[in-house]
Amino acid sequence: VGGMSAVLNMDREVLIEVCNEVSCPNYIVEPANFNCPGQIVISGHKGAVEEAGIKARERGAKRVVPLPVSGPFHSSLMKPAAIQLKETLQHITMRDASVAVVANVSSKPILSHEDIVNALVEQVSSPVLWEDTIRYLVEQQVDTFVEIGNGEVLSRLIKKTKHDVRTLSIQDPQSLEKVLNMQ
Numbered sequence: 368v369g370g371m372s373a374v375l376n377m378d379r380e381v382l383i384e385v386c387n388e389v390s391c392p393n394y395i396v397e398p399a400n401f402n403c404p405g406q407i408v409i410s411g412h413k414g415a416v417e418e419a420g421i422k423a424r425e426r427g428a429k430r431v432v433p434l435p436v437s438g439p440f441h442s443s444l445m446k447p448a449a450i451q452l453k454e455t456l457q458h459i460t461m462r463d464a465s466v467a468v469v470a471n472v473s474s475k476p477i478l479s480h481e482d483i484v485n486a487l488v489e490q491v492s493s494p495v496l497w498e499d500t501i502r503y504l505v506e507q508q509v510d511t512f513v514e515i516g517n518g519e520v521l522s523r524l525i526k527k528t529k530h531d532v533r534t535l536s537i538q539d540p541q542s543l544e545k546v547l548n549m550q
Contacts, residue, residue, distance in 0.1 A: 368412055368413060368439075369410070369411065369412065369413060369416075369436075369437060369438045369439030369440075369442075369444060370410070370411070370412070370413035370416040370417070370433065370434070370436065370437070370439065371399060371408055371409065371410045371416060371433075371434040371436050371438075371439065371440060372408065372409055372416050372417075372419075372420045372431050372432060372433045372434060373402075373406060373407070373408050373430075373431070373432040373434060374406075374407050374408070374409060374420065374423050374428050374430075374431050375405060375406055375428060375429045375430040375431070375432070376405045376427075376428060376429035376430070377405070377407065377423055377426070377427060377428040377429075378427075379398075379401065379407060381426055381427070382398060382407050382409070382423060382428075383398060385419050385422045385423050385426060386398060386409060386411075386419055388422065389415050389418050389419045389422060390411070390415060393412075394411075394412050394414065394415045395411040395412055395415055395439075395442065395443060395444060396409055396410070396411035396412065396415035396416050396418070396419040396442075397409065397410060397411055397442045397443060397494070398410075398494050399439075399440060399441035399442055399494055399495065400441060400494060400495040400497060401494060401495065401496050401497060401498045401499060402495075402497050402498060402524050403497070403498050403501075403524040403525075403527035403528045404498065404527060404528060405429075405527070406524070406527070408434070408441075409423075410439045410440055410441055410442040410444075411439050411442050411444060412439065412444070416433075416439075417433075420433070441490070441491070441492070441493060441494055441495055442492065443492050444492070445491050445492040446491075446492045448491050448492070449488050449489070449491035449492045452487065452488050452491055453484070453488045456484050456487065456488065461480035461483065461484060462480055463478050463479050463480050464477070464478050464479075464480070464483060468483055468486075469500055469503060469504060470482075470483075470486035470490070470500075471490060471495045471496055471497060471500050472486050472489045472490040472493050472494075472495070472496065473486065473496065474496045474499035474500040474502070474503045475503070497521075497524060498524075498528050501524075501525050501528045501529060502528065502529070505529050505532065509532070510531075510532050510533060511532065511533040511534075511535065512525050512532060512533070512534045512535070513534075513535045513536075513537060513546065514534065514535070514536045514537070515537045515538075516537075516538065517538055518538070519534075519536045522534035522535075522536055535549075
């Protein structure tokens with residue numbers, strides 16, 4: 368019943384308005400990922416996502432790209448999964464972080480294990496504030512970002528948010544070695 372679409376080249380506030388206009392009980396569409404300027408993902412009931420995509424194009428979005436997923440990730444429809452995650456995390460011993468973790472759900476630093484658990488749970492059914500998180504980190508004088516994992520999607524989003532930062536990618540032992548040997 369769920370779906371997601373990437374909306375390209377549309378103002379954040381206008382897309383929020385579109386989602387609010389389309390949404391009603393049992394027919395929900397919400398912003399799910401604020402990835403970078405000009406790229407926002409919406410999520411919710413499949414029909415509502417499709418309708419919001421049509422309205423977004425009518426209101427000036429350059430493109431709306433349906434994503435190949437069947438879940439309404441990072442929307443309020445995921446609250447049952449968030450509850451299950453919270454129950455699972457209650458059985459795991461966690462400690463406070465020794466270095467601040469910048470939560471994508473708030474784009475703010477957190478240290479306490481309680482705040483970290485709450486942020487993880489909240490993130491399941493709330494938008495990812497990736498662009499806001501990168502802007503916060505840049506304000507804190509971060510100028511180098513290291514992406515670990517397959518691909519360079521996050522590095523590209525970072526560069527679209529702040530062009531003059533350095534991004535590095537570690538995908539395998541060879542790329543790790545290359546990054547470690549950089550001056």
